[in-house]
Amino acid sequence: MSPEQARGAQVDKGTDIWSLGVVLYEMVTGHTPFIGDTPREVMTSILEKEPPPLTSYSKQSPAELQEIISKALRKGRTERYQSASEILQALKNLRHNLELKDELERSTTAPLWLRWTRSPAALVLVLLVAALALAVPFYRHRNLTTSLPPDKSIAVLPFADLSEAKDQEYFCDGISEEILDGLARVDGLRVVGRTSSFSFKGKNANVSEVGKKLNVASVLEGTLRREGNRVRITAELVNTRNGFHLWSETYERELQGVFALQDEITRSIVEALKVKLAVSLPAHEQRNTEAYELYLQGLFFSNKSSEADLRRALDFFKSALEKDPTFSRAWTGIAKVWYFLADVYVKPLEAYPASREAALKAIA
Incomplete structure (x- = not known):
């Protein structure tokens, strides 16, 4: 629930950015950003408090990552990023800087403040970029207004x-x-x-x-x-x-x-629809037929909410990978399922590392 939802105000794309910020915070720390023993206390926390810094849970989290997530979680929606694409670009820029610092450390005697690039923080950034790359098309095109729909x-x-x-x-x-x-x-x-x-x-x-x-x-x-x-x-x-x-x-x-x-x-x-393509659509990758059918079954169960269905989805995705180890979207499916299992069915400290590992394999 965003601050505007807690106040009973109308939701818009800024609410989506807030929700995305919450997801990023949970993926990095394994904890929810706003806590309380009762729903009222949680709502008060959302409206009045700032979430604990990332370093409360991960001592080596870079300050730049803290800035990105904090901006997505600003109380005022106009102060947040205006699109998920902006968050994606910020994360890409940070990942690039991390890679440059890592290269510098390997080639020279670097000060201690550079050595955090060998920590899981760099891997977390890769995961975040991968997750956002999948989410951007849907956040970017979502529109909750009731005006005349655009032709395209x-x-x-x-x-x-x-x-x-x-x-x-x-x-x-x-x-x-x-x-x-x-x-x-x-x-x-x-x-x-x-x-x-x-x-x-x-x-x-x-x-x-x-x-x-x-x-x-x-x-x-x-x-x-x-x-x-x-x-x-x-x-x-x-x-x-x-x-x-x-x-x-x-x-x-x-x-x-x-x-x-x-x-x-x-x-x-x-x-x-006479949409002018900025670039040509890429040709669809060749897939093993059996692997693809298993993937579709995994996709079907991953969109359900029970633990049994989510674990069935995991089994189907794993079976798809047995048929075709190069099928990256099956790894994406596994990452998504582990994220869905977190909190409700599986402890975050168990689920999030599994989700991260699968996401990294998806983009390898």
Whole structure:
């Protein structure tokens, strides 16, 4: 809960920055920044107190990292970073400075104040940059206003499972999320995050209603039918203001062709919305089919909240890595699951190191 939420004020992107600051603080220290024995005491702490410095828990935390996290947690939202991209850049700059200092220490006799670069602080920065790199597209494109939605805005709804056995929910959700992730990386396109888009799952809401609630001009919806290794996907891009179809297509592919199909759908949407790409979309990496299917199942369970589901997600991600040890996104999934397990199900001092280790492997 941010200070403005505690006061009952309207939330905005500044609230997102606060939440991100809380996450960063917890990742570095293994503790929540604002504590109290009762909800009222926690609220008072949020409104009136500053969190303990990072050095209270990690003596070698650099002062520059303290400044970055403190700015994200300022009481006044205008005093915080104005976007997650700004935090990412600040962390990248700090990581670069750490690397330069480390290089200097190896090549010369450096003073003692430089030697903290050999501490876990440098590794923590790598983890933070990795985590923010994944979070930026969603924080950057999130918009909570109720004004007329911008033309270049979209929500990706979870695809409906038309398979006869109705056992492909994980596959439908995973494909939808992968397309959403691809679109979120397109400059100039505002993409609603997964939580908001997937809140309409199974509700049969019309696109006009979705457009109003999510403040988007277009919605991508679709269906998926799978029979053995054959997949049939129908995707439709609809204007939320008038209900007209902007683009639609039906695809039939062998399972291994689904990887490239996700990119094809993403490019078609970009063309239909007439978004000018700052850079070309990268080609989708080649993946082991079995590993990718296991990854999608892990992704499905990682978005649930029970300990049993989260541990199932871990098992699926690990199985994916057994099939393809180079599958970095499976390591990202493991890092995310360990973070979700922290506090509620697993002690932070156990979960956060496991999350950090997986994140470092994801970007290795």
